[in-house]
Amino acid sequence: MAILTKDEAQALLKKVLSYSKADECEVNISGNDSGNIRYARNAVSTSGNVSQTTLVVSSAYGKKLGTATINEFDDASLEKVVRRAEELAQLAPENPEFVSFLGPQKYAEAITYIPATAAITPKQRTDAVAQSLQVSKDNKQVAAGFLEDNRGFSAMMNSKGLFAYNTSTNVNFSVTVRSADGTGSGYATRGYNDITKLDTKAATEIATQKSMKSVAAKAIEPGKYTVILEPAAAAVLLERILFDLDARQADEGRSSFSKAGGQTRLGEKLMDERVTIYSDPLNPELPSSTWTGDGRPQEKTIWIEKGVVKNFTYSRYWAEKKKVKAIPGPDSFIMEGGTKSLQDLIAGTKKGILVTRLWYIRDVDPQTLLLTGLTRDGTFYIENGKIQYPIKNFRFNESPIIMLNNLEELGKVERTVSVESNNNYLIPPLKIRDFTFTSLSDAI
Amino acid sequence: MKRRDFIQLAGMGASAAVLAGIPSFGKAIPPERALETIDVAQKKQMADVVLNAARSKGATYTDVRIGRYLNQFIITREDKVENIVNTESYGMGIRVIANGSWGFAATDKLDKDSIAKAAELAVAIAKENSRLLTEPVQLIQQKGYGEVSWKAPIEKNSFEVPIKEKVDLLLGVNDAAIKGGANYINSFLFMVNEQKYFASTDGSYIDQDIHRIWPTFFITKIDATTGKFETRNALSAPMGMGYEYLSARPQDKIKGPTTLYKGRYDMIEDARLGAAQAGEKLKAKSVEAGKYDLILDPSHLWLTIHESVGHPTELDRVLGYEANFAGTSFLTLDKWQSKNFNFGSKMVNLFADKQQVGSLGAVGYDDEGVQCGRWDLVKDGILVNYQAIRDQAHIIGLNASQGCCYADSWSSVQFQRMPNVSLQAGKEKKSIDDLIKNVEKGIYIIGDGSFSIDQQRYNFQFGGQLYYEIKDGKIAGMLKDVAYQANTKEFWNSCVGIADESDFRLGGSFFDGKGQPMQSSAVSHGSSTAHFKGVNVINTSRNIG
Numbered sequence: 001m002a003i004l005t006k007d008e009a010q011a012l013l014k015k016v017l018s019y020s021k022a023d024e025c026e027v028n029i030s031g032n033d034s035g036n037i038r039y040a041r042n043a044v045s046t047s048g049n050v051s052q053t054t055l056v057v058s059s060a061y062g063k064k065l066g067t068a069t070i071n072e073f074d075d076a077s078l079e080k081v082v083r084r085a086e087e088l089a090q091l092a093p094e095n096p097e098f099v100s101f102l103g104p105q106k107y108a109e110a111i112t113y114i115p116a117t118a119a120i121t122p123k124q125r126t127d128a129v130a131q132s133l134q135v136s137k138d139n140k141q142v143a144a145g146f147l148e149d150n151r152g153f154s155a156m157m158n159s160k161g162l163f164a165y166n167t168s169t170n171v172n173f174s175v176t177v178r179s180a181d182g183t184g185s186g187y188a189t190r191g192y193n194d195i196t197k198l199d200t201k202a203a204t205e206i207a208t209q210k211s212m213k214s215v216a217a218k219a220i221e222p223g224k225y226t227v228i229l230e231p232a233a234a235a236v237l238l239e240r241i242l243f244d245l246d247a248r249q250a251d252e253g254r255s256s257f258s259k260a261g262g263q264t265r266l267g268e269k270l271m272d273e274r275v276t277i278y279s280d281p282l283n284p285e286l287p288s289s290t291w292t293g294d295g296r297p298q299e300k301t302i303w304i305e306k307g308v309v310k311n312f313t314y315s316r317y318w319a320e321k322k323k324v325k326a327i328p329g330p331d332s333f334i335m336e337g338g339t340k341s342l343q344d345l346i347a348g349t350k351k352g353i354l355v356t357r358l359w360y361i362r363d364v365d366p367q368t369l370l371l372t373g374l375t376r377d378g379t380f381y382i383e384n385g386k387i388q389y390p391i392k393n394f395r396f397n398e399s400p401i402i403m404l405n406n407l408e409e410l411g412k413v414e415r416t417v418s419v420e421s422n423n424n425y426l427i428p429p430l431k432i433r434d435f436t437f438t439s440l441s442d443a444i
Numbered sequence: 445m446k447r448r449d450f451i452q453l454a455g456m457g458a459s460a461a462v463l464a465g466i467p468s469f470g471k472a473i474p475p476e477r478a479l480e481t482i483d484v485a486q487k488k489q490m491a492d493v494v495l496n497a498a499r500s501k502g503a504t505y506t507d508v509r510i511g512r513y514l515n516q517f518i519i520t521r522e523d524k525v526e527n528i529v530n531t532e533s534y535g536m537g538i539r540v541i542a543n544g545s546w547g548f549a550a551t552d553k554l555d556k557d558s559i560a561k562a563a564e565l566a567v568a569i570a571k572e573n574s575r576l577l578t579e580p581v582q583l584i585q586q587k588g589y590g591e592v593s594w595k596a597p598i599e600k601n602s603f604e605v606p607i608k609e610k611v612d613l614l615l616g617v618n619d620a621a622i623k624g625g626a627n628y629i630n631s632f633l634f635m636v637n638e639q640k641y642f643a644s645t646d647g648s649y650i651d652q653d654i655h656r657i658w659p660t661f662f663i664t665k666i667d668a669t670t671g672k673f674e675t676r677n678a679l680s681a682p683m684g685m686g687y688e689y690l691s692a693r694p695q696d697k698i699k700g701p702t703t704l705y706k707g708r709y710d711m712i713e714d715a716r717l718g719a720a721q722a723g724e725k726l727k728a729k730s731v732e733a734g735k736y737d738l739i740l741d742p743s744h745l746w747l748t749i750h751e752s753v754g755h756p757t758e759l760d761r762v763l764g765y766e767a768n769f770a771g772t773s774f775l776t777l778d779k780w781q782s783k784n785f786n787f788g789s790k791m792v793n794l795f796a797d798k799q800q801v802g803s804l805g806a807v808g809y810d811d812e813g814v815q816c817g818r819w820d821l822v823k824d825g826i827l828v829n830y831q832a833i834r835d836q837a838h839i840i841g842l843n844a845s846q847g848c849c850y851a852d853s854w855s856s857v858q859f860q861r862m863p864n865v866s867l868q869a870g871k872e873k874k875s876i877d878d879l880i881k882n883v884e885k886g887i888y889i890i891g892d893g894s895f896s897i898d899q900q901r902y903n904f905q906f907g908g909q910l911y912y913e914i915k916d917g918k919i920a921g922m923l924k925d926v927a928y929q930a931n932t933k934e935f936w937n938s939c940v941g942i943a944d945e946s947d948f949r950l951g952g953s954f955f956d957g958k959g960q961p962m963q964s965s966a967v968s969h970g971s972s973t974a975h976f977k978g979v980n981v982i983n984t985s986r987n988i989g
Contacts, residue, residue, distance in 0.1 A: 038960050040765040043578040046857050047569055048548045068473075069531075071552065093525050093611070122572050130576060144767035146960040176768040182776070185767075252628060253666040253673055256988065260671030270988065359771075360896045364907060364927060367673060368986040372905050372927075374898045376771075395896070395903055395929065401988050419769075438982060439929045441903035442774065 003031060003118075003153045006165045012073065013157035019082040022059035022089060025159045026101045028293060029055045032152035037125040040144035042133055047125065059085040063098040066090070097317040102295040103160045110166045111287040114194040117169035118151040125149070128173075128200045135204040136177050141184075141211055143204060145175035149195065156295060164291045170424070171195045172417055176377060177207040178444075179215055184390075185444050186210025187357045187377035189232050191417040191424040193287060210356060210378035217390040219440055220381065226352035226408065227435040228345050228382070231416035231427040233355045234335075237371065237400040238427060239418055240361070242277070242333055244369060245303060247312035247322070256369040256401060257309065264312075271307040271404035278302045279330030285415055286426045288331035296328045303333065307404075337413035337428025345411050345431050347385040352431070354380040354387060358396070361420055369399045374441055393444075394437035406433045473532045478514045478603040481639065484651050488591070491643035493556055494538055497563035499645065503540035503547075503570070505583060506563070507644035507812060510536050510554075511854035514637040516603060520614040521630045522622060528607060535854040538563050542570035544580030550855040584837040584845055586814055588647020594808025595653045597801065598686030602635040602657050605687045613690065617715045621663050624719030627673075631661040631715075634682075634954065636966075640811070648813040656804055656966055657689050658682035658954055659711050665722035674725035674924070676718040677909055679743050679891050680709045681951045682966065684804045698947075700876065701912055701919060702890060704741060706949050707802060721910060721922075728922040731911070733983045737886035738928060738976045739879050744908045745867070746951025746969035747892040752932040753794050754865040754969065756901035757821050758958075759830040759840065770958045771899025774932070775827060780840070785827045788936030793868035794822040796831060798847055803864045803968035804952045811858040814847035821865065825937075833860045852963040859959060864952075866970035870942035876973045879941050886914035887926060887981065892951065894927060905929045907984070925985040941975035948972045
């Protein structure tokens with residue numbers, strides 16, 4: 001099914017609701033065309049296209065909820081899916097946490113759809129990969145990478161008069177360049193809504209430089225070091241703070257934002273005062289949807305302001321119970337930065353380590369948000385303001401909350417992609433003191 | 445389904461809209477629909493349409509997978525049922541070779557015209573990909589099996605068990621935990637049925653029926669005065685079994701500091717013990733960092749085997765196909781060719797087995813029509829083999845594939861995935877107590893916890909669920925804040941004792957992630973309890989604010 005216009009989506013959802021006999025009914029529809037191309041050993045390995053459209057009907061009788069899904073859109077199928085949701089609702093046990101659907105809301109117009117990205121062809125994807133491969137081949141290196149683009153729409157309507165609609169596009173690209181003998185490795189990643197901003201050649205040049213400069217890495221002792229985390233490395237740590245902001249977990253006493261006596265750390269200064277993290281669906285560099293799947297508006301929200309925890313995320317049930325505004329979790333976030341480039345941060349560092357990428361991040365202790373993982377694809381020793389030599393990779397054990405108390409400097413914000421969640425963020429490179437490396441790794 | 449999707453599902457009480465946003469779940473269906481099957485003759489007819497269409501467009505090889513993937517999740521917390529979800533995903537994936545390149549297309553529209561068009565698209569994509577070809581695909585020969593079938597040897601189909609019975613079980617589990625002192629418990633039953641049909645131009649038409657089940661829970665115990673909390677997760681294993689996994693008999697239980705389960709699981713007992721142990725953890729001694737001997741239970745060791753043995757012996761990683769995401773491998777071809785690379789101590793024998801009864805990875809045939817079997821990866825401590833599929837077999841001099849090809853959905857392209865990889869039991873008669881008796885200063889670790897390993901699989905760090913200090917051959921009490929770090933080769937060379945076959949048990953994962961776009965596969969790892977000497981243990985305790 002093609003991407004529906006706002007009018008087409010509205011007409012279709014109205015028709016679905018007209019079949020409803022339940023106390024309440026809500027309908028979500030989303031459609032996505034996704035294309036990808038993957039390469040390794042300097043050649044394309046796989047590529048494919050997936051196209052899917054799904055309509056979800058939720059019907060409620062009192063606090064009993066039933067849900068049914070369909071991917072056929074003729075009148076008979078639409079009526080059938082509504083009946084099925086109603087049957088399931090009548091069979092379901094009562095859910096004491098069910099909250100009645102939302103009434104009409106006001107949403108800002110999203111800026112997430114770029115026609116050039118939506119119009120991408122298989123040939124464009126292959127050409128983008130060919131440009132990347134040219135760089136690796138010219139430098140006698142071996143590249144492996146992945147390019148994935150999406151165009152899609154989503155809409156919802158319910159029996160209380162709510163209607164929401166959005167379209168979006170995005171493209172994510174990543175490349176790992178290695179020396180032919182496996183002694184060097186470099187990485188770069190890019191994410192955009194607008195494919196015309198994607199330069200696979202330039203990104204591959206950075207990865208290639210890192211690969212060539214990372215050969216013959218020296219081992220240095222694990223311990224506490226000043227580090228400069230490039231945005232792709234910082235992303236995988238910072239996002240864990242945002243994932244942990246759920247109010248219910250904190251109120252129940254089982255998150256890093258809980259504290260003694262059933263209290264939470266909301267309103268407390270937990271990090272350096274230069275730390276401000278917020279989300280803004282209308283940021284032109286990082287636009288995201290202006291509403292959530294349950295119909296709540298996504299608005300600009302400050303999460304951490306000058307080191308103080310300002311807001312938690314809420315389910316509608318928990319917000320109602322706590323009598324507060326039901327602020328949804330954000331789709332992406334922005335961390336305020338400074339004016340210095342990565343080079344400036346390196347130039348101002350007496351002794352330290354430059355980290356390109358962090359990998360295999362896992363929770364060690366939820367109480368302190370202690371995480372472990374490793375450096376990867378380009379780790380370098382800095383002395384007297386210059387990169388001196390490549391170093392062997394380290395395992396770290398560090399909490400991003402503790403880390404943001406040890407902030408030395410923030411660089412200029414740029415858009416990056418988390419290798420763990422695939423989410424896009426606007427993040428500065430971070431200079432952190434006393435970052436804890438606990439062992440060496442022989443991995444290249 | 446990806447691991448992150450599951451965490452999202454588990455953590456959010458999963459509203460309909462959330463589920464709709466997770467494509468790998470497929471469509472929501474009424475539970476009884478899961479008991480319907482699709483006629484084999486109809487599937488063969490569809491497959492023949494595709495094989496002919498692809499051939500007429502210039503494909504030199506074609507395979508078709510018609511997949512119906514059924515899931516049922518039951519999600520509860522304390523005294524509430526949070527969600528009951530039944531999903532179905534049904535469609536067809538077509539893989540071809542044209543101009544020496546692979547091409548793939550998938551569709552959920554299964555009328556004759558749509559599947560023929562998808563076949564044409566797969567051929568067109570292969571031809572487009574061949575523009576950047578460096579090495580044409582070399583597919584090792586595979587005989588056609590004709591029309592054959594395979595069914596997982598289950599005793600009780602989980603989808604036939606009434607939902608009420610399953611809900612009552614979970615609410616009973618939660619009740620046992622709360623009565624045992626837990627503040628919170630989230631419990632889950634997760635059931636999977638893969639109905640897969642494979643056909644290829646080699647002349648195979650293979651129909652398979654695969655079942656998996658995973659009961660699990662997470663208990664939290666809070667000390668309100670200090671604000672500290674501890675968790676204890678279930679010691680169950682996800683299994684390639686039916687509902688019979690949940691009826692443990694006395695002979696399925698191993699008694700010790702906690703009850704361990706062999707082949708069958710008593711979820712209520714484990715929740716009761718888990719609640720008490722979560723409370724005990726709050727008061728346990730924080731470990732002093734240093735070198736310890738480790739006695740690792742199979743409910744823990746499976747994950748160390750998975751990460752440090754399963755992944756580095758994947759041939760696609762060795763060759764560089766996963767360099768951009770999952771990574772490469774330290775087990776380079778020269779180490780295998782040398783025939784003397786000491787992966788582990790002499791007593792370490794690690795084998796791949798796609799037929800292991802009750803395992804997650806057990807199938808009759810893989811997703812490119814190869815009959816599955818068993819082979820050695822590490823023999824008497826020496827690296828002897830890898831895990832390969834048809835287009836890689838020639839690289840390591842094999843004349844047949846090892847049957848390691850898998851796709852997590854009809855809409856995903858199949859590629860090399862890990863078979864069940866296990867540590868062979870010790871040859872001498874030896875119990876868990878015999879192992880503990882030989883330890884002067886050590887830690888006995890039960891259950892899997894935090895895990896992380898580098899992209900070439902050298903350096904790893906693991907935590908667990910329960911840690912018991914061993915002093916002079918005896919268990920001396922509970923520890924907390926434990927994680928161990930090691931290098932794969934040093935770790936496996938430090939293996940000095942393995943309990944015998946009577947202790948052999950399976951652990952496993954529903955969510956082994958690999959590839960871009962990421963695909964999940966389910967895989968088991970068996971072992972008996974094992975003893976590792978002098979491993980580096982760190983203390984993971986920190987303070988914030």
